[in-house]
Amino acid sequence: MKERSRTPHTKKIAHERIDRLFAQARDVFSSHPEWSNHYVELARRIAARQRVRIDHDFRRQFCRHCSSYLVPGNTSRVRIHRGIVVVTCLSCGKRRRYRVVKSVEIQE
């Protein structure tokens, strides 16, 4: 990549903003859960505009369908079934599945 391309730089900024928005979503959730959803929406919009991927960890923290911030036992329900994690969004009722990676401990 040539230096002239500004993409790597703007992407880095986008990542930082997304990081911060998810941190804020987590911080305000207990007092203002609806703000958390708003932060998720902003983060997704930044990701879409800058064509960056939302980090693996964060991607599991919101609903792809309605952008709700997902907190297990609160706004989402998490079940593990035959090595597949099933996350149900309690706002829209949609489910997402994730494979449990072998190295991940699921006993906790």
Ligand SMILES: [Zn+2]
């Ligand atoms: Zn949802």
